[in-house]
Amino acid sequence: MLRPFELCEPASVAEASELLLRHGEAARIYAGGTELILAMKEGLIHYDYLVNVKTVPGLAGVRLDADGSLRIGAATPHRVLERDPSVSERFPAIARMEADVANVRVREVGTLGGNLCFAEPHADPGALLQVFDATVRLERKGGARTIPLERLFVGPFETCLEGDELLTEIVVPPLAPRSAAVYLKFGFLERPSVGVGVAVTLADGHVADARIAVGSVGPVPRRMRDAEARLQDRPVADSEAALAEAGRIAARASDAITDLHGSAEYKEHLVGVLLRRAFQAALAAVAGSERR
Numbered sequence: 001m002l003r004p005f006e007l008c009e010p011a012s013v014a015e016a017s018e019l020l021l022r023h024g025e026a027a028r029i030y031a032g033g034t035e036l037i038l039a040m041k042e043g044l045i046h047y048d049y050l051v052n053v054k055t056v057p058g059l060a061g062v063r064l065d066a067d068g069s070l071r072i073g074a075a076t077p078h079r080v081l082e083r084d085p086s087v088s089e090r091f092p093a094i095a096r097m098e099a100d101v102a103n104v105r106v107r108e109v110g111t112l113g114g115n116l117c118f119a120e121p122h123a124d125p126g127a128l129l130q131v132f133d134a135t136v137r138l139e140r141k142g143g144a145r146t147i148p149l150e151r152l153f154v155g156p157f158e159t160c161l162e163g164d165e166l167l168t169e170i171v172v173p174p175l176a177p178r179s180a181a182v183y184l185k186f187g188f189l190e191r192p193s194v195g196v197g198v199a200v201t202l203a204d205g206h207v208a209d210a211r212i213a214v215g216s217v218g219p220v221p222r223r224m225r226d227a228e229a230r231l232q233d234r235p236v237a238d239s240e241a242a243l244a245e246a247g248r249i250a251a252r253a254s255d256a257i258t259d260l261h262g263s264a265e266y267k268e269h270l271v272g273v274l275l276r277r278a279f280q281a282a283l284a285a286v287a288g289s290e291r292r
């Protein structure tokens with residue numbers, strides 16, 4: 001049963017931060033509530049004060065910068081990202097990933113910021129956004145910092161956010177020309193069991209850049225730089241052999257955990273399978289965009 005709490009409606013980020021500072025452990029940011037209210041209903045956690053960020057002006061919405069970067073307000077629901085034309089035209093991998101998060105009811109209210117800040121290991125955006133080198137803006141009253149998204153995640157359900165800090169914005173830089181990103185996941189429960197994001201840039205028949213991130217497998221979503229190195233600066237025609245090695249390296253580095261989704265060995269195997277498919281799909285996407 002849901003115990004009573006006070007819903008605070010701050011008018012600014014500074015006011016929200018002040019409320020968090022004033023009430024300490026008794027207060028928590030509330031966005032879509034799809035995780036928070038569920039956990040409170042089940043009696044797993046309780047807060048006396050929920051600080052609603054959906055009413056803070058400027059925290060929801062999507063815009064493109066002059067340099068092509070996508071700026072996503074932390075309180076933007078998944079459903080908006082799935083449907084926004086600037087996302088689907090310029091960042092199709094993100095729109096596709098968002099369209100496959102949870103179900104439409106969760107996507108309608110659940111926000112990207114809530115997804116990242118909850119740091120549930122079985123989630124999609126944290127892995128895909130890392131192959132774009134996304135950054136996050138963290139703000140508190142009187143200060144702000146911008147960090148790479150990968151540094152936000154500290155452990156399962158744990159981020160580097162300070163008690164009075166809010167995530168306010170996610171910034172996604174565009175990929176270089178002749179690039180494509182693909183995210184593939186596999187799962188048979190509500191949330192993903194394994195997710196692999198890949199971004200590839202081609203130049204003169206070579207893989208000029210390859211970025212790989214794995215999510216849902218270990219405690220946090222991670223970039224796989226050693227695996228990336230196996231694919232970079234190689235002729236595209238030679239990438240098949242390197243893919244098997246990259247898959248093995250990524251599987252080992254993902255710190256796979258045995259849980260309800262499957263054994264660590266099973267997840268490691270899937271990392272290799274999804275990495276190969278995602279890489280090949282990204283190559284095909286670059287080729288396809290050049291034929292158009």
Ligand SMILES: Cc1cc2nc3c(=O)[nH]c(=O)nc-3n(C[C@H](O)[C@H](O)[C@H](O)COP(=O)(O)OP(=O)(O)OC[C@H]3O[C@@H](n4cnc5c(N)ncnc54)[C@H](O)[C@@H]3O)c2cc1C
Nearest residue numbers: 029031032033034035036102110111114115117123124167
């Ligand atoms: C049935 C179901 C299926 C799901 N399936 C998937 C799936 O397939 N893939 C996937 O990726 N996810 C999945 N999810 C997770 C879903 O994406 C998240 O529930 C949702 O994005 C959380 O956003 P929210 O706004 O509801 O967060 P809330 O529940 O409001 O908050 C979650 C946490 O983040 C904190 N928080 C929220 N916003 C901020 C902020 N701006 N700054 C600081 N802290 C903040 C809150 O204090 C809280 O601790 C699923 C969830 C459910 C319930």
